[in-house]
Amino acid sequence: MNDKGLLLVVSGPSGCGKDTIISKVLDRIGDEGFLSVSMTTRPMRGDEQNGVHYYFVTEDEFRRNVEADRMLEYAQYGKNYYGTPVGPIETLLQQGKTVILNIEVTGGKNVRRLMPEAVEVFLAPPSLQVLEQRLKGRGTETDEAVAHRLSIAKEELMHACDYDYIVINDVLEDAVEDLLAIIRASKLIKDRTIHKICEVINYAES
Amino acid sequence: MNDKGLLLVVSGPSGCGKDTIISKVLDRIGDEGFLSVSMTTRPMRGDEQNGVHYYFVTEDEFRRNVEADRMLEYAQYGKNYYGTPVGPIETLLQQGKTVILNIEVTGGKNVRRLMPEAVEVFLAPPSLQVLEQRLKGRGTETDEAVAHRLSIAKEELMHACDYDYIVINDVLEDAVEDLLAIIRASKLIKDRTIHKICEVINYAES
Numbered sequence: 001m002n003d004k005g006l007l008l009v010v011s012g013p014s015g016c017g018k019d020t021i022i023s024k025v026l027d028r029i030g031d032e033g034f035l036s037v038s039m040t041t042r043p044m045r046g047d048e049q050n051g052v053h054y055y056f057v058t059e060d061e062f063r064r065n066v067e068a069d070r071m072l073e074y075a076q077y078g079k080n081y082y083g084t085p086v087g088p089i090e091t092l093l094q095q096g097k098t099v100i101l102n103i104e105v106t107g108g109k110n111v112r113r114l115m116p117e118a119v120e121v122f123l124a125p126p127s128l129q130v131l132e133q134r135l136k137g138r139g140t141e142t143d144e145a146v147a148h149r150l151s152i153a154k155e156e157l158m159h160a161c162d163y164d165y166i167v168i169n170d171v172l173e174d175a176v177e178d179l180l181a182i183i184r185a186s187k188l189i190k191d192r193t194i195h196k197i198c199e200v201i202n203y204a205e206s
Numbered sequence: 207m208n209d210k211g212l213l214l215v216v217s218g219p220s221g222c223g224k225d226t227i228i229s230k231v232l233d234r235i236g237d238e239g240f241l242s243v244s245m246t247t248r249p250m251r252g253d254e255q256n257g258v259h260y261y262f263v264t265e266d267e268f269r270r271n272v273e274a275d276r277m278l279e280y281a282q283y284g285k286n287y288y289g290t291p292v293g294p295i296e297t298l299l300q301q302g303k304t305v306i307l308n309i310e311v312t313g314g315k316n317v318r319r320l321m322p323e324a325v326e327v328f329l330a331p332p333s334l335q336v337l338e339q340r341l342k343g344r345g346t347e348t349d350e351a352v353a354h355r356l357s358i359a360k361e362e363l364m365h366a367c368d369y370d371y372i373v374i375n376d377v378l379e380d381a382v383e384d385l386l387a388i389i390r391a392s393k394l395i396k397d398r399t400i401h402k403i404c405e406v407i408n409y410a411e412s
Contacts, residue, residue, distance in 0.1 A: 122396075122403075124402070124403060124406060125406065126406070127406055154407060157407055158407075160396070160400060160403040161396060161400050161403075163396055164395065164396055165391065165394045165395055165396060165399070166394060166396055166399035166400065166402065166403060167394055168399075168402055168406075177390070178390065178391075178394055180387070181386070181387040181388075181390035181391045181394075182387075182391045182394060184383070184384065184387035184391070185371065185384075185387045185388045185390070185391035185392070186391070188387075189371055190328075190366070190367060190369055193371070193372035193374075194366060194367050194372065196330070196372065196374055197328075197330060197363055197366040197367075197372060200330060200331065200332070200363060201360060201363055201364075
């Protein structure tokens, strides 16, 4: 029997290093780990693949997921919808996989409601000054846009207390090790492992 | 300001590999980690050092600790008392250290009462057959003594559900990594790290 998998939610302000850290964590855990794939109604582009870059669906199918309360989060940008469907995550969890969900801070609440067994990590910058430098370092945004992101980041930091773990991304490699430790430890929590004790005892009696 | 330290309780049946695993974990975490030192009323022997091998105290002092509810566990062997005093553990925790407490399964309950913030790990063998082989492999005990230890082990396994984490010691190095991950992750739990978020926010406002 496979152990049930682990859903790891990673949130944090824009510029805190989420994407880089998640990518390095996935490299380290190999076949065991999957990044949750979003669903969208926008058309497939270039060499995009269904189920890899997105699940490409019709607006009807997207709506059916929303109406059935099977979306962890969703939003509309322009005339297209984007969201995170529960179904594919459940399938991977049943296979014992570790699924990482990179989600907006505001989306965390709905994950807790629909998938309370998820382990939620809030990723934070060591300071707002460092966050500002990182955002400016991208060189892709105006000063006004950076200031706007910083004010959103400050709001988002207030939600850190809703998460199970808080990781400060000061040194990138440390933050990666932190996430790996959280994944490993989460799989050892009593509720997930007590069945192994039953096996130890029962096997002896059979 | 130091972060508050971590008290890691490790219990499990005799022969499950507790001592070896704890010793390897302490090697890996270096200056950060300490093994809890017991208190005893027996006389100091040979090159034993007070505070290293035991805290050597008078029976009066031992009793004062018991009466003040400052002992996590204690027992009498022959005419001598042995126990685990709370005081030295609290001092190390205030210094931000990780204190590992190697304790009998029956002692865990009292630790939970006196130090509810402790993280408790139950260490189990992969099977009772393996445990039997390990106990016999020591070559120090009669078949009768081994059978007695096995029946105690079976009782003790029933208490695994009272612990926060369960680690199966199948491959020694994996169990060591498991404990290290539990220590690292436990320090990242929201309640222990939320003050860092306050620092990130407040520093920006000062």
